[in-house]
Amino acid sequence: MLSFYRSSWKIAFIVSLGGFIFGFDASVISGVIGFVEEEFNLSTWQQGFVVSAPTLGAILANFGAGYFSDRLGRKPVLIIIAVLYSISAILSAFAFSYEMLITARFIGGLAFASLILGPLYIAEISPAHKRGRFVSFNQLNIMIGFSAAYFANYLFLYFQDSQSSLALSLGLKENIWRWMLGIEAIPAIFYALLLSFIPRSPRWLALNKSHVAAKKVLDNIMSPEEAKHQWKEINSSQCNYHLPLKEGMLKIISPKMRAVLTLGLVIGIIQQITGINAIYFYAPTIFEQTGVGKDAAFAQAVLVGIINLIFTIIAMLLIDKVGRKPLMLAGLVGVCISMSVCAYGFSQAELNPQLILMGILGFVASFAMSLGPVMWVLLSEIFPNNIRALAIASVGVVNSIVSYLVQLVFPWQLDNLGASLTFAIYAAFALIGFVLVFKLLPETSGLTLEELERKLTPEMG
Template sequence: MSNQGNQTAFLSTIVLISTFGGLLFGYDTGVINGALSTMTTTLGLNAYTEGLVVSSLLIGAAIGSVSGGRLSDAVGRRKTILYLSILFFFAALGCAAAPSVPFLIIFRFLLGLAVGGSAVTVPAFLAEMAPAERRGQLVTRNELMIVIGQLLAFVINAIIGVTMSGNEHIWRYMLSIAALPAVILFFGMLKVPESPRWLLAKGRDQEALQVLRQIREEQQAKTELNEIQATLAEEAGVKKATLKDLAVPWVRRIVFIGIGLSIVQQVTGVNSVMYYGTEILKNAGFSTEAALIGNTANGVISVLAVLVGMWLLGKVGRRPLLLAGLIGTTSSHLLIGIFSQVLAGSATLPYVVLALTCTFLAFMQGTLGPVVWLMLSEIFPLRMRGFCMGVSVFCLWMTNFFIGLFFPVFLAKVGLSATFFIFAALGLASIVFVKTCVPETRGFTLEQLEHNFRTYYNKADIQKNQAKQM
């Protein structure tokens, strides 16, 4: 194998190992979908406590996204992922062994810390490892692993649910399986190098060049090293990122875009389908076993859609994909709302709802899912990347938390139709935001993007101030 072949193979290995963090993210968020039914019987859950069990992971993820971003800036991307793998392992076993609702909520919260930390750290790590021309493809492999993790959860839930029907502790088996990928992630990351961009930010230039030589051709490694050093020199006056940095107009605008993208992704209601898909299908008319089996279709569509999305990212800009995805998801919500009223009580309604949730996920996972995570890993400046991603992903998880907490309550109080009409209205607002505020990032290196943002927004502010003075 040529030297270039060795470099490509090693980079692929790094991506595969680190994205086990995404697999754990997917499994741990998706497994609750099928576990809720038997958990409700065993622990005596109602609509509100169901929401608490689901959303406790999400509030943990919100905190984990902020702390994970700061930790990855302080100790490195690689070491942070190692720490997260340990937390994934023990929290998963704690959830499976929980004797009561309070203990389950505590361990789900701890699991959320790991999920939130990985949601920030893994995409940043991949973006910093990837060459500019392959960044979209490699970063979105984490999104692929997330949906593969969710599909695995749905399939395992269906298998256990059907073969062990009647066993009140089925949910414990479903939750405990998540410990296995955590072991693979831990031992795999022991063999993975640190991000060269993080090493350079810490003044470890020789180590950074050594890593770049392992994953780039010699000339490309030296060129990239010089580009990163130039960006760091340009930022030499910037201190450790804090909330005070939001006083800088161009930084504030980028963080506003990052927060907006995070909220847009979640108000599609994607995670109401991923967490409560089985309950939605039961509400539409399926039996528990049929809902568990039918829900696997959501997982299959998600994986196929992400594969298509990864291909599209190499062909189409980020903004067009975001807009196309939002139009598709909003239309799906509107149709679910309409048919839930028109076909209420009919034998065809469950199949129509299943078809429309699959359509929704095809648009969501093929566009919004990978594009948002990719753009969050691209738009922030190097010295603030972990912090800014943490702030944005905190808002993502907090939006996710409120949706996860109140979705079963809305489903019980106002019904399936009205709930999805609300999602459709939020989708229209999201289209307006993307159309007016989100820039294109495809085709630029991370250093070029940072330079462009700083130059463009500083120029815009100068022109605005000049206009005020006239």
């Protein structure tokens, strides 16, 4: 039976590699920002813009991601995204001014639509009982990308300090941050090539009346029994017809969709407002505030990446067995406790770097097994078929706006509110999130997308 899932597993993994590039792109800036600050003499607000510029691009991209993926298909838009990542990396490496660097990173942010389209596509080609794990491939690759960026930054710093002949020939002393940003072009180009081999989404094909092609895709990537069941579910869907943009948006905000849309927005906001991207993007800066040196701060950032990876794998193993809701609730408890530990650690006259490190790692572990992977799984499955792309994109816009504000304001918070109060605010948001998730979130594991459609929006047509 496992052999029948080999194709869908491979396809899901290939598409999820966009998560790796996003993770690398998003976190590599944590090692770059200090060098860029010196080179371009940046203020704290300018530092915030350098870090948050991709998220600003993501806000714009998310507006169009749902529309273009519905019109052109998931596959072509994913390929465009891979090309944008490549262009951004190359332009960033050769940026000669603050403005050019902002522009290059903004272009990379346009590719952050992969966060929406990757899980969306994977959900549409996955067997129901493996959907949570397959969609979580995307989050796993994000974490691998984070870890790879932290590790690459640490290695570049190591070679720069070594004064080896290789470091001198590469110009690491003068251009280390350019190498940190530019190396991303290699996996981005590779990703674009791999995407050319994946099929179109069977559910997108069905929505566009290409029923023969849709059935052929299902037959090729699933067991005969699973393919037959999925095809039956697709045909029985209340929402098996394509909607124009205006009609689709009106459907999303209709009273019948209010409960599901509210759930999606709550989860999308909570994921970012608890401070995850402040930790990911400013990890070395945070660790340096505890009094450790630059090398130790970069080494601790590598540890953040490793913890991320371990607990994302744990989430992947549990998400289809334990369920989405228990993981979310447990993770939010962990986030609240961990941020409280950080707030306490920074409030002491004698800073305890180990206590703060434990708090940061606890936060990362809690996020990696809950809000990180589970949010994208939930968003990929709670919306009806014919508005799924538009609905996920709409929630993605809000998610990106909150992420942008968190990244932009964080340097100012550290300077004006202090680390202790900043982390206490994140802990309070996690507590609020726990209450909302407990009240609003139903369990969604084990059901096909069409079964969830009938369960969550029974009156939609």
